[in-house]
Amino acid sequence: MILPGATLGILGGGQLGRMFTVAARTMGYRVVVLEPDEKSPAGQMADEHLVARYDDRDALEKLGRSCAAVTTEFENIPAASLEFLARFCPVRPSAHALSVTQDRIHEKTFVRDAGIETARFATIQGSEDLAAALERIGLPALLKTSRFGYDGKGQAVVRQAGELAGAWERLGSQPCVLEELLDLEKEVSVVVARGTDGRTVSYPVAENSHANGTLDISIVPARVPASVAGEAAALAERIAAELDYCGVLAVEFFLLKDGRLLVNEMAPRPHNSGHYTLDACLCSQLDQQVRALCGLPLGDTRLLRPVVMVNLLGDLWRQDSAPPWEAVLKNPRAKLHLYGKQQARPGRKMGHYTVLDETPEMALSAALAIQRELSD
Numbered sequence: 001m002i003l004p005g006a007t008l009g010i011l012g013g014g015q016l017g018r019m020f021t022v023a024a025r026t027m028g029y030r031v032v033v034l035e036p037d038e039k040s041p042a043g044q045m046a047d048e049h050l051v052a053r054y055d056d057r058d059a060l061e062k063l064g065r066s067c068a069a070v071t072t073e074f075e076n077i078p079a080a081s082l083e084f085l086a087r088f089c090p091v092r093p094s095a096h097a098l099s100v101t102q103d104r105i106h107e108k109t110f111v112r113d114a115g116i117e118t119a120r121f122a123t124i125q126g127s128e129d130l131a132a133a134l135e136r137i138g139l140p141a142l143l144k145t146s147r148f149g150y151d152g153k154g155q156a157v158v159r160q161a162g163e164l165a166g167a168w169e170r171l172g173s174q175p176c177v178l179e180e181l182l183d184l185e186k187e188v189s190v191v192v193a194r195g196t197d198g199r200t201v202s203y204p205v206a207e208n209s210h211a212n213g214t215l216d217i218s219i220v221p222a223r224v225p226a227s228v229a230g231e232a233a234a235l236a237e238r239i240a241a242e243l244d245y246c247g248v249l250a251v252e253f254f255l256l257k258d259g260r261l262l263v264n265e266m267a268p269r270p271h272n273s274g275h276y277t278l279d280a281c282l283c284s285q286l287d288q289q290v291r292a293l294c295g296l297p298l299g300d301t302r303l304l305r306p307v308v309m310v311n312l313l314g315d316l317w318r319q320d321s322a323p324p325w326e327a328v329l330k331n332p333r334a335k336l337h338l339y340g341k342q343q344a345r346p347g348r349k350m351g352h353y354t355v356l357d358e359t360p361e362m363a364l365s366a367a368l369a370i371q372r373e374l375s376d
Contacts, residue, residue, distance in 0.1 A: 002068045002294035004028030007047075009063045009089075011054055011081070012073025013040025015339035015349065016270050019278070020073065021045040023286035029294075034063050041340040042073070054081050064088025071247060071293045075102040075268050076148060092196075092293050093247040093268050100243065101268045104146045104177050111263045114242045116235055118263050119254065121179040130164055133178040143167050146175040155213065157181065186255045187264070188222050188229075190236040191274035193288040194245045196295040201288075202233040203281065204303045206273045208252075214347060217367065218273045218309040219360050220280065224255065231261055239266065248289045250274060272311065272349070279335050279354045280307035305356040308367040312351040316374055317344035327373035328353045331366060 002008075008024050010017050013035025021031045021042050033046040036053050043049035048066075052059035054077050061084075063070060069090040072082070075098055082095035100106050108118050122133035124143075134141070139161065145154035156167040158178070168176060187208045194200040207222035208215055222229060236251040243249075250271030252264040274285040283291075283299025291298055316323040328336045338351035353370065357363035 001296055006030070006068040006294075007032060007066055008290070008293060009034065009067035009070035010042065010073055011035075011063075011070065011077050013037055013042040013049070014073055015041050015341075015351075017042030017073040018045050018339060019270065019286045020071070020289055023284065024290045027287070027290055029290070032063055032067055034059055039342050044340050054078060057084065060085050061088065069293050071289060072098065073269060090293075093243075093245055093249075097243050097245050097247075097268050101266045102147060104144055104265075105175060107266055108177060110242075111239065111266075114239065116239065116263055117260065119179045119182055121177045124168065124176045124178055127165070127168070127173070130168060134158075134161060134164055137178050137180050140181040142179045142181050143171065144177050144179060145171050146177060153213070182254055182262075183257060184254050185257045185259075186222070186224065187252065188224060188232055188255055188261075189218075189250055189252045189271065189273040190232050191248060191250045191271055191277070191285050192233070192236045192240050193248050193285070193292050193298050193301075194237075194240040195292050195298050196246055198241070199298060200237045200240055201298050201301050202237055203274060203277055203285065203301045205229040205232050206276065206309075208273050212347070214313065214349075215272045215311055217311075217364075218276055219364055220276050220303065220307050220309075221360065223360060225259075228255065228259065228261065235261065235263065239263070247292045248274075248285050272352075273309070275337070275352050276307045276309040276354055277301075278337065280304055280356055306358065306360045306363050307354050307356045308360065308363040309352055309354045310367050310371055311349060312338075312353065312374075313346070314344035314348035314350050315346045317350070320344070323374045327370050331355065331370060333357055333363075333366065334370060 007030040009032045018041040030047045032048045033042045034050040038051045050059045064085045079095040079099040122136045140159045143156045191203045205222040206218040206220045209217045250267040254262040270285040277284040334355045336353045355363045355367040
């Protein structure tokens with residue numbers, strides 16, 4: 001076990017890196033962040049900030065030699081950087097796990113080969129694959145880039161056959177998947193943690209709604225049958241085991257109207273839909289990330305109170321004027337989290353707030369009232 005007093009490293013300096021840094025420092029660890037943005041949210045909180053690219057070998061070696069273990073903030077760190085880092089210290093999750101989850105083609109193929117259901121998809125590597133993909137999947141369909149797509153970016157809805165070629169060109173004529181567009185009952189997600197000993201724990205299932213492709217609201221516990229929640233948790237834990245994963249992993253699911261669960265995406269890190277755990281669980285997903293990285297026993301994931309989490313995007317800032325935070329702070333059951341980002345832009349995640357109450361419906365009602373007041 002790596003005990004408090006040791007130095008931990010993290011690749012990535014955004015809000016997830018910031019939250020990890022706060023959790024680790026609260027537990028008594030030192031933290032070194034490697035991130036090219038010298039004003040990054042995580043760098044503001046770290047003991048040391050290495051301002052360098054993620055593939056800078058000198059910076060990676062310095063990080064690896066100074067840290068007892070290293071983790072990542074997001075999945076698009078080059079796998080070669082993690083393989084190089086692993087020469088000097090443990091890296092969790094592994095380069096292999098990230099290589100699977102950072103590419104939609106690999107990810108969906110991995111899930112399918114594990115015997116777990118996804119939406120039907122076809123792979124497009126070049127223009128010669130377009131017609132066959134369309135014939136296999138049919139319309140309407142969703143075209144997604146294989147890499148670097150998140151928060152609705154790198155996607156296009158295809159409703160007519162003549163639209164596919166143009167959509168593929170607008171996405172850069174790069175490898176993509178064409179996926180059937182489904183009529184959903186809900187979207188849900190599960191955050192799991194798996195330790196160095198293979199023990200796995202899962203957090204309560206979140207029910208998610210999106211706006212313009214970005215997560216807007218998470219409701220916990222999800223308003224789904226207990227059997228569905230149990231199946232989602234079991235599938236997420238099975239995926240973590242199949243990956244031989246160590247760390248925190250989020251799995252997003254489509255819940256169909258017939259009750260079936262299909263895996264949508266995986267994130268090899270703490271997840272936006274798991275931010276509720278900071279306020280509503282005995283051990284948060286960021287505390288759990290520290291525990292898994294350090295080989296400590298995993299913490300208790302129980303939900304202390306129903307909760308709703310609402311994202312705060314840069315659209316709320318008008319002419320660089322901050323939103324009326326009193327709308328959140330006047331509610332004694334609400335908690336505000338701001339990420340320390342220097343510039344607000346439309347669609348940029350600037351923070352979130354949570355509301356805890358006696359039931360999910362009561363928490364949702366209060367959270368929506370706050371959201372309306374912030375937007376007025």
